Amino acid sequence: RKEVEQDPGPFNVPEGATVAFNCTYSNSASQSFFWYRQDCRKEPKLLMSVYSSGNEDGRFTAQLNRASQYISLLIRDSKLSDSATYLCVVNRNDYKLSFGAGTTVTVRA
């Protein structure tokens, strides 16, 4: 079983729509969770950390469900600039993070 699994998508949504997707992780001892954004042929960049109580950053909302071991990301009022691949990231131990293969989101005009 992969450490972090994501629906690869793609999710094709019109501008202004809401899009949400999950990832699941296998290590119940994981303590740190993140969403990264990766544009085509670019390095991943931290989008937001995910906290136990859930957190928002503008149009982005992240949720963590420890019991079911999944993390979600919701994007409201999608913009064309939100088109990217979103990577779910979970810590393995103090030194290492595991990355999902990514969920591709395409926002169309």
Place this chain on the structure above:
Amino acid sequence: SQTIHQWPATLVQPVGSPLSLECTVEGTSNPNLYWYRQAAGRGLQLLFYSVGIGQISSEVPQNLSASRPQDRQFILSSKKLLLSDSGFYLCAWTRVTNGYTFGSGTRLTVV
């Protein structure tokens, strides 16, 4: 502020040739350093990580090696490249487990 530099951005190398990719971090000391590889359409695979000078841990057996000759320098090497070594190589750093910051990456094509 902290910055991470990685070069070159693009590299085309013949099979059997050597490889040396360099990564340096500025504005911090004693960072944890990482080398990842991303094959086309795939996730990031951790290759090596280092928690200090001369301390290298390898994640997967492979045709590559890593070294950390200075606190803020991390080098990825190979003596003889294989076609399967092609990919997008990313260096990253962190001080604590609070997310990584990645360099801009090296796109390696082995021909």
